[in-house]
Amino acid sequence: MNNVLTYLLSEVLVYKYLAIFVITFLGAIALPLPSGSVLMAAIAFATQGYFNAYWVWVIGLAGNIAGDNAGYWLVRFYGIRILNKLRLGKFFPDSRLEAARASLDAHPIPAIFFTRFFTSIAPAVNVVSGISRLPYGRYLLFESLGELTEVSCFCILGYIFGSNWEYISKLSGWFLVLILAGWLTSYLVWKIVFKKKPNV
Amino acid sequence: MPQFLKNPKFQRAFLSAVLILTTAVLAYSLWALIVEFQTFNQGGYLRRQHVRHLQRGVVEFDANKISGWMTFKYINLIFNLPPEYLKNELKITDKRYPDVSIVSLAKRQKQDSAEILQATIAAIKAHSANN
Numbered sequence: 001m002n003n004v005l006t007y008l009l010s011e012v013l014v015y016k017y018l019a020i021f022v023i024t025f026l027g028a029i030a031l032p033l034p035s036g037s038v039l040m041a042a043i044a045f046a047t048q049g050y051f052n053a054y055w056v057w058v059i060g061l062a063g064n065i066a067g068d069n070a071g072y073w074l075v076r077f078y079g080i081r082i083l084n085k086l087r088l089g090k091f092f093p094d095s096r097l098e099a100a101r102a103s104l105d106a107h108p109i110p111a112i113f114f115t116r117f118f119t120s121i122a123p124a125v126n127v128v129s130g131i132s133r134l135p136y137g138r139y140l141l142f143e144s145l146g147e148l149t150e151v152s153c154f155c156i157l158g159y160i161f162g163s164n165w166e167y168i169s170k171l172s173g174w175f176l177v178l179i180l181a182g183w184l185t186s187y188l189v190w191k192i193v194f195k196k197k198p199n200v
Numbered sequence: 201m202p203q204f205l206k207n208p209k210f211q212r213a214f215l216s217a218v219l220i221l222t223t224a225v226l227a228y229s230l231w232a233l234i235v236e237f238q239t240f241n242q243g244g245y246l247r248r249q250h251v252r253h254l255q256r257g258v259v260e261f262d263a264n265k266i267s268g269w270m271t272f273k274y275i276n277l278i279f280n281l282p283p284e285y286l287k288n289e290l291k292i293t294d295k296r297y298p299d300v301s302i303v304s305l306a307k308r309q310k311q312d313s314a315e316i317l318q319a320t321i322a323a324i325k326a327h328s329a330n331n
Contacts, residue, residue, distance in 0.1 A: 006269035010301040013271040048278055174233040181226035188219040192212065 005034050009041055017055060021063040028067025028147075030123045035064070036154045036172070037165075043158030044165040057155045064116075064147040068126050072139060075130030092131065101132035108142040116146030117153075117176055263324040268306075268313045273298035279324050289323040290316065 011019045020042055027035030039060045046053035083089045104111050104125075115125045129139050154172075161168045204210050266275060272286050276298055287297050294305055302320060306313035 006267070006303075010269045010271065010304060013269075013274050013301070014299045045274070050274060050277055171233065174229050177229040178226065178233055181222050181229055185219060185222040185226050188215055188222060192215050192219060 002034075005037055008033065008038050012038060012042055013045070013050070016051065017059045020056060020059045021066075024060050024063030025067040025070070027119055028064045028122065029071045029126075032120060035060075035119065036150070039151060039154040040158035040161075040165040040168065040172075043155045044162050047159060047162045053155070053159060057151060060155065061147060061151045064151055065144055068116075068122065068143050068147065069140070071123055071126035072130040072136075072143075075127045076133060079127070079131040097132045100128050101134050104129055104132065104134050105138065108138060112139065112142035113146040113149075116143070116150045118180060263321045263328070266302075266317060266321055266324070268303035268317055269301050271299055271301045272305075275320065275324070279328070281324065281327060285327060286320060286323055289326075290319050 008019075008023055012023070015022075020038065023033055023038050024035045027033040039056070042051055042056045042060070043053055045051050046056050080089060080092065083092055112125060112129070115121045126143075128134075157168050157172065158165050263279070272292075275281070276283055276286065283298065286292070292305065294300055294308060297305075300308075302316050303313045305311075306316050
């Protein structure tokens with residue numbers, strides 16, 4: 001187990017639900033924290049009587065949704081202003097932002113729903129959604145459904161595998177990489193082999 | 201946009217390079233997944249899970265699996281120890297007990313965490329032998 005995870009688990013055991021909320025919130029907003037593993041462990045602790053499994057699920061879900069939304073609104077309010085101050089605004093003209101918004105709007109399931117399972121990608125999608133001003137209702141719907149599914153999956157795995165959650169945490173990490181790489185490979189094969197004029 | 205980016209040959213070469221990279225990642229992740237699963241299976245965890253009961257107190261824990269990140273409160277719970285047992289056995293004076301992890305206690309007391317860990321394991325084994 002890595003040092004970050006062991007440190008976080010100690011905090012979860014000491015500060016309980018508050019720690020679960022803070023870790024899932026920070027993990028969703030941008031920090032690369034292993035919040036899925038923490039949730040799995042917390043549910044495993046619940047099967048041992050340390051936590052209430054229902055509250056772990058509720059708090060984990062609330063932390064994830066709050067983190068995503070905080071990321072979305074922070075970028076929506078301050079994103080362009082900060083980019084302009086850093087003189088990077090010229091790389092984000094309205095035409096590009098419009099194209100990004102149209103793309104997210106047209107494919108919300110792969111772009112928002114499924115990216116919730118990838119903690120390194122989801123914050124980037126939140127940033128793009130916020131900066132391109134994707135309609136909030138649409139973002140919230142797919143983001144919440146994605147988090148609901150993701151948190152439920154982690155909690156179910158933690159509940160089923162109990163004290164062996166650590167092994168499942170490793171397995172699920174590789175499983176997600178496998179899915180992502182498989183999806184990307186299939187897409188590229190389709191683009192190169194079956195499409196005559198590729199567009200990058 | 202630079203002109204070469206619009207060149208279909210360049211686009212095709214770029215996509216092919218990315219495809220090779222993703223295929224390598226795909227193969228590696230598949231291999232890693234199989235290795236992890238084999239480790240998991242060889243350790244008997246799947247069989248153990250099959251018969252595991254979820255009720256508190258039914259699952260047996262191995263004292264050797266105690267880790268430094270665990271708090272004394274958690275250890276007391278999973279080994280069904282009296283709340284003050286480890287405090288007395290290990291002569292812990294820290295006011296945060298039992299809400300303190302082994303590593304954190306070792307840092308505060310400027311001790312080696314491995315020593316406290318071993319002492320904890322020995323105390324738990326002694327308790328289970330006497331009960």
